[in-house]
Amino acid sequence: xxxxxxxxxxxxxxxxxxxxxxxxxxxxxxxxxxxxxxxxxxxxxxxxxxxxxxxxxxxxxxxxxxxxxxxxxxxxxxxxxxxxxxxxxxxxxxxxxxxxxxxxxxxxxxxxxxxxxxxxxxxxxxxxxxxxxxxxxxxxxxxxxxxxxxxxxxxxxxxxxxxxxxxxxxxxxxxxxxxxxxxxxxxxxxxxxxxxxxxxxxxxxxxxxxxxxxxxxxxxxxxxxxxxxxxxxxxxxxxxxxxxxxxxxxxxxxxxxxxxxxxxxxxxxxxxxxxxxxxxxxxxxxxxxxxxxxxxxxxxxxxxxxxxxxxxxxxxxxxxxxxxxxxxxxxxxxxxxxxxxxxxxxxxxxxxxxxxxxxxxxxxxxxxxxxxxxxxxxxxxxxxxxxxxxxxxxxxxxxxxxxxxxxxxxxxxxxxxxxxxxxxxxxxxxxxxxxxxxxxxxxxxxxxxxxxxxxxxxxxxxxxxxxxxxxxxxxxxxxxxxxxxxxxxxxxxxxxxxxxxxxxxxxxxxxxxxxxxxxxxxxxxxxxxxxxxxxxxxxxxxxxxxxxxxxxxxxxxxxxxxxxxxxxxxxxxxxxxxxxxxxxxxxxxxxxxxxxxxxxxxxxxxxxxxxxxxxxxxxxxxxxxxxxxxxxxxxxxxxxxxxxxxxxxxxxxxxxxxxxxxxxxxxxx
Numbered sequence: 001x002x003x004x005x006x007x008x009x010x011x012x013x014x015x016x017x018x019x020x021x022x023x024x025x026x027x028x029x030x031x032x033x034x035x036x037x038x039x040x041x042x043x044x045x046x047x048x049x050x051x052x053x054x055x056x057x058x059x060x061x062x063x064x065x066x067x068x069x070x071x072x073x074x075x076x077x078x079x080x081x082x083x084x085x086x087x088x089x090x091x092x093x094x095x096x097x098x099x100x101x102x103x104x105x106x107x108x109x110x111x112x113x114x115x116x117x118x119x120x121x122x123x124x125x126x127x128x129x130x131x132x133x134x135x136x137x138x139x140x141x142x143x144x145x146x147x148x149x150x151x152x153x154x155x156x157x158x159x160x161x162x163x164x165x166x167x168x169x170x171x172x173x174x175x176x177x178x179x180x181x182x183x184x185x186x187x188x189x190x191x192x193x194x195x196x197x198x199x200x201x202x203x204x205x206x207x208x209x210x211x212x213x214x215x216x217x218x219x220x221x222x223x224x225x226x227x228x229x230x231x232x233x234x235x236x237x238x239x240x241x242x243x244x245x246x247x248x249x250x251x252x253x254x255x256x257x258x259x260x261x262x263x264x265x266x267x268x269x270x271x272x273x274x275x276x277x278x279x280x281x282x283x284x285x286x287x288x289x290x291x292x293x294x295x296x297x298x299x300x301x302x303x304x305x306x307x308x309x310x311x312x313x314x315x316x317x318x319x320x321x322x323x324x325x326x327x328x329x330x331x332x333x334x335x336x337x338x339x340x341x342x343x344x345x346x347x348x349x350x351x352x353x354x355x356x357x358x359x360x361x362x363x364x365x366x367x368x369x370x371x372x373x374x375x376x377x378x379x380x381x382x383x384x385x386x387x388x389x390x391x392x393x394x395x396x397x398x399x400x401x402x403x404x405x406x407x408x409x410x411x412x413x414x415x416x417x418x419x420x421x422x423x424x425x426x427x428x429x430x431x432x433x434x435x436x437x438x439x440x441x442x443x444x445x446x447x448x449x450x451x452x453x454x455x456x457x458x459x460x461x462x463x464x465x466x467x468x469x470x471x472x473x474x475x476x477x478x479x480x481x482x483x484x485x486x487x488x489x490x491x492x493x494x495x496x497x498x499x500x501x502x503x504x505x506x507x508x509x510x511x512x513x514x515x516x517x518x519x520x521x522x523x524x525x526x527x528x529x530x531x532x533x534x535x536x537x538x539x540x541x542x543x544x545x546x547x548x549x550x551x552x553x554x555x556x557x558x559x560x561x562x563x564x565x566x567x568x569x570x571x572x573x574x575x576x577x578x579x580x581x582x583x584x585x586x587x588x589x590x591x592x593x594x595x596x597x598x599x600x601x602x603x604x605x606x607x608x609x610x611x612x613x614x615x616x617x618x619x620x621x622x623x624x625x626x627x628x629x630x631x632x633x634x635x636x637x638x639x640x641x642x643x644x645x646x647x648x649x650x651x652x653x654x655x656x657x658x659x660x661x662x663x664x665x666x667x668x669x
Contacts, residue, residue: 200255399467411455414450417471521593523576
């Protein structure tokens, strides 16, 4: 609150600042320079003359008596201006020449009234007063003249006021064809003061932009850039506010104070922010980071400021006022910069996150974001920055549902920390409080990407996702991607390429898993080996539980005697037709499987060895019919049968081994 009130008071004081450069006012009253200047303007009509230039494009313009009268008329006005002691012009000297040419008679001490008199006076002017005097007040073609104002003005604001009054008067009371200019040493001083004001605002604005740019480049954060501007502009506000309230003019000397103050403040701000950033990233403890930063950086900043203040305080004893004022203001501004860096800056840091999202991701992932998140693979630091700055970091507690199956979607999430479960609920109306029964589809861990289908296609969510641990997610939506495509096309292209690569990898993994859980053989549409073994275990348990018979048969096909020109597709086609015929012959409770490339397996529940033999004979007859019907298909078929009685302790492996042994010893047909 105290700093806020101080800033408000100083802001009001800024509007009271007077822009003025008074070289004479730089000296104290008792100095020799000040006393001599007073003598000059009191007795010799001043040290800072003003020149009023009056011209017309027409040559010989001032050879006309009426136009010479305009010069005299203007002089009469100028001598009435505050601070103007006397005016001198070409008209004064021409009057003197005319007076001399007429034998110094008092009635001729006026400007020539006739044209021939003017020309006569001009012709004798160089002879009587010299060519230098003529050229000092009149141009060679007599189209432009100079009026000299002797003044005791020394303040730039007084020069500006006199110039404005002169220009306003001549534009109002003189011909529009005349061209005017007010110049001289005093005008140069006043123009410098005006440029000083505009330049001060411009330079300070550029400096603030540069400070913001430097901080943004260091931390890649707009917020940090804005925070860095505050402690740097604080001493400037204090400096100009005090100048306004205490009547200290903004001059060429005092304008340097703000620039030096910014240099000191920026240096301390950079040191502070860099150290704080390093401390905070170690454990994300804000209070500890501020405390350690003040311990390590605060002391050097304080000692440096004290040293600077002591050094500039020596200037207070200078007899040159600007130097003394410069010393006082530098002490005040340096102390203000110290307050801004050690009090104002830490207060602002507590309300704004200085550590960038990039740093947080790196800390959470334990590695650089492109390495920890495959979605960012191959992207540069700057490119990843575009993405993570456009996204948003959100947190979810354990047990919280991220989204439900069927929810609308337009975004995906990169997992920064924690784990989530992807679930398929049995009921679609599950609430946040009660998920109900469900099937676990997948578990998502740090670095994975979730919800990419909703991001690409804006389709309803295909599953429910719940946090199993506290998680942090980087949310990326399609609107952000469009912005990337517009402003950073290479980044958007690489992001989508990485996303497509991840989806392709997942599809390949899904294909592998799907092939592992297939039930039927692709060629014959019979049960495959893996599923047949599961059925065998299940039937053996049932047979043991109910004390029933179970038979297992192997049928091996040998294509060695077939037509040599027979390709693999033809062989597969024949086995498929044979499998379809066998499936129609066996009972519904029997299971026919393609055990390997050239072997069928037949599981026959509630069947003794004799019953199984009868079924095998029927299949043998069917096989012979198929072989006779298929020209060039002289196959060999081998049977191997094994039975299982519920009272025994045989396993599925034992039964398979028995059937395999019988198959090897069986006769071929």
